[in-house]
Amino acid sequence: MSALTVLFIGGTGIISSAAAVRALELGHELTVINRGSSTTRPVPEGVEVLTGDVSDPASIRAAIGDRHFDVVVDFVAFTPDQVQNDIDLFSGRVGQYVFISSASAYQKPVAALPIRESTPLRNPFWQYSRDKIACEDLLIGAHRSTGFPVTIVRPSHTYDCTSLPVTGGWTAIDRFRRGLEVVVPGDGTSLWTLTHHTDFARAFVGLLGLPAAVGDVFHITSDEALPWNQIYTTLAAAAGVDDPKLIHVASESIATVRPEWGPGLLGDKTHSVVFDNSKVKAFVPGWQATTSWATGAREIVDWFDADPSRRVVDPAVDAAFDRLLAGSRAFGA
Numbered sequence: 001m002s003a004l005t006v007l008f009i010g011g012t013g014i015i016s017s018a019a020a021v022r023a024l025e026l027g028h029e030l031t032v033i034n035r036g037s038s039t040t041r042p043v044p045e046g047v048e049v050l051t052g053d054v055s056d057p058a059s060i061r062a063a064i065g066d067r068h069f070d071v072v073v074d075f076v077a078f079t080p081d082q083v084q085n086d087i088d089l090f091s092g093r094v095g096q097y098v099f100i101s102s103a104s105a106y107q108k109p110v111a112a113l114p115i116r117e118s119t120p121l122r123n124p125f126w127q128y129s130r131d132k133i134a135c136e137d138l139l140i141g142a143h144r145s146t147g148f149p150v151t152i153v154r155p156s157h158t159y160d161c162t163s164l165p166v167t168g169g170w171t172a173i174d175r176f177r178r179g180l181e182v183v184v185p186g187d188g189t190s191l192w193t194l195t196h197h198t199d200f201a202r203a204f205v206g207l208l209g210l211p212a213a214v215g216d217v218f219h220i221t222s223d224e225a226l227p228w229n230q231i232y233t234t235l236a237a238a239a240g241v242d243d244p245k246l247i248h249v250a251s252e253s254i255a256t257v258r259p260e261w262g263p264g265l266l267g268d269k270t271h272s273v274v275f276d277n278s279k280v281k282a283f284v285p286g287w288q289a290t291t292s293w294a295t296g297a298r299e300i301v302d303w304f305d306a307d308p309s310r311r312v313v314d315p316a317v318d319a320a321f322d323r324l325l326a327g328s329r330a331f332g333a
Contacts, residue, residue, distance in 0.1 A: 004209045007064070008032040009054065009086075010075030014160045015100065017041035018201035019073070026205060033063055034076075040162060057085045068093040071208045075100050078128070083135045087142050096149050096214055098207070101136055103156035103219050103275070104129040104268040114276040117154075117217045126267025136217075143215050153204060154219040156273065159296065160197045161303035162310075166232060167254070167261060170304060171317040176236045181245040183324050185265050188229035188248050191272040195222040196291035206284030213283060221275040222289040228269075231293065238297040249324050257327075258320050 006023055010016045011032030023030045024046055032043055033050040043049055052063040054076050072094045077083050083099065090097055106115050107122040108129075121136070123129035142148035159165050166172050172182045203220045207213045226234075229246060236244035251270045255262030281287055304310045 004028045004070040005068075006030050006071045006073070006208060007069045008073050008075060009060070009077070010034055010073075011043060011047070012041045013075055014041075014163055014197050015155060015158050015200060015204075016073075016075040018160065018197035019204050020044055020047060022198075022201040022205040023208070028205075028208070031069075033060060041160075054082060057089070060085075061089060064089070066093075070095045071098065072096075073098040073100070073208070077135060079131050080134045080138050083138050087139070087148055091146065091148060094149065096151055096209065097139075098151045098153060099135060099139055101152050101154045101217075102129060102132045103154045103221065103273070105133045105136070105154065106273075108267055109271045110273065113272065114274045115219070116276045117219060117279055123267050126263040128263065129267055149214045151207060151213045151215075152217040153207070154217065155200060156193050156195060156219065156221040156275065157269075158195045158197050158200050159300070161296075161299040164235075164300060164304075165194055166235060167265070168317045168321060169314070170311055171314050171321070172232075173235065173239050173301070173304070174311065174313045175318070175321065176239055176241040176244045179245070181247045181321075181325050182232065183249050183254065183321050184228055184232055184246045185251045185254055186228065186248060186270055188232070188246060189227050190270065191225040191274055192228055192231060192269065193221050193225050193273055193275055194231065194293050194296065195220070195289060196296050199289035199291050203280050203284050203287045203289075206287060207280070210283060218280045218283070219275055219277070220280050221277060222291075222293075223275070223277060224289070224293060225272075225274045226293060234294055235297045235300070238294075238301040247325055247328055249328050253327065254324060257324055258317075 006028050008016055011020055011034050021044055031048040033052045035053050036051050050063040052060040072090050074086055105121045107120045121133045136152055139150040143150050175182050200220050232246055251265040
C-alpha cells in the first residue's frame with residue numbers, strides 16, 4: 001500500500017500512541033492534533049503536531065485549515081455533538097473517517113458468545129456506552145444518506161504498561177505486596193479479554209486506507225479470554241506475590257461503596273466477554289494478537305517499579321477495600 005496522509009485527533013492515548021508508532025513504521029505521513037499537554041506518551045519523532053482542543057471546535061478547524069487527508073481518525077469523540085462536528089468539518093475532504101467506538105456498546109448481558117460485530121448494541125448500565133452507540137447511529141446514518149466514508153472500530157479493554165486493568169489500580173498491587181486482601185468483583189470466574197495496545201495497533205492501522213472497510217464495523221481484541229481470578233493472580237505473580245489474598249465481592253456492593261466504579265463494572269466487566277476476531281483477520285491478513293497477559297502484566301509492574309513516583313497508593317481506595325472486606329466478612333458470618 002502506498003503512503004497515506006493520516007490525521008489523528010488525539011494521538012497520545014493508550015490506543016492512539018501505539019497506532020502512531022505503527023503508522024510511521026508503515027511509512028504513512030501522520031499528523032496529530034491535540035492540546036499538547038500529554039507527557040506520559042510523547043508523540044513520536046517524525047509526526048506533524050497541530051494544537052487544538054476538541055472542546056473548542058473552532059480551534060480544530062483553524063488548525064486544520066483547508067487540508068484534505070486520506071484518513072482521519074478521531075480517538076477522543078464521545079458524544080454525538082462531537083461526531084457531528086467531525087462530519088461537518090471533514091465531509092468532502094477525507095477518504096476514510098474512522099470512529100473509535102467501544103466493545104462495551106454490545107448488549108449487556110450478552111445473549112450469546114462469542115461476540116461478533118453483528119451482536120446487538122444495548123447497554124442500559126453505562127452512559128458512556130450509550131453515547132458511543134448514539135455516535136455510531138449518527139455516523140451510519142450519514143454514510144447511508146450522504147456517503148460519509150466512515151469505518152467504526154470497537155476496542156475492548158486495551159492496555160499499555162502505564163495502565164492497571166484491575167479495580168483499585170496500583171493500590172491493589174500495593175495491598176498484594178503488603179499481604180493484605182484485595183477485592184475482586186463478582187466471583188472471579190467470568191471471562192475477560194485484555195488486549196495489548198501494540199497488538200491492537202497492528203490490526204487497526206492495517207484497516208486504514210482500505211476501501212472495503214468503509215461503511216463497515218470491526219472490533220479488535222486479543223483471542224485470550226481469562227477468568228478474573230487468573231488476571232489478578234497473574235498480575236500478583238508479576239509483582240512477586242505467589243499467594244495473593246483474593247476476596248470476592250458482588251459488583252453491586254462495590255458500586256454502593258464506590259459509585260464511580262459502578263457503570264464500568266455493571267455495564268461491562270461483570271459480564272463474560274469472548275470475541276470472534278475473524279472479521280478483522282480477514283481484512284488484515286496475517287494479523288494475530290501475540291502479547292499474552294502474562295507478558296503484559298510483567299511490563300506493567302516493571303514500568304511502575306521503575307519510578308517510585310508512579311506507585312501511588314490512594315487512601316480512599318484503600319479505605320473502600322477495607323470497608324468492602326469488612327462487609328463481606330460480616331455477611332459471611
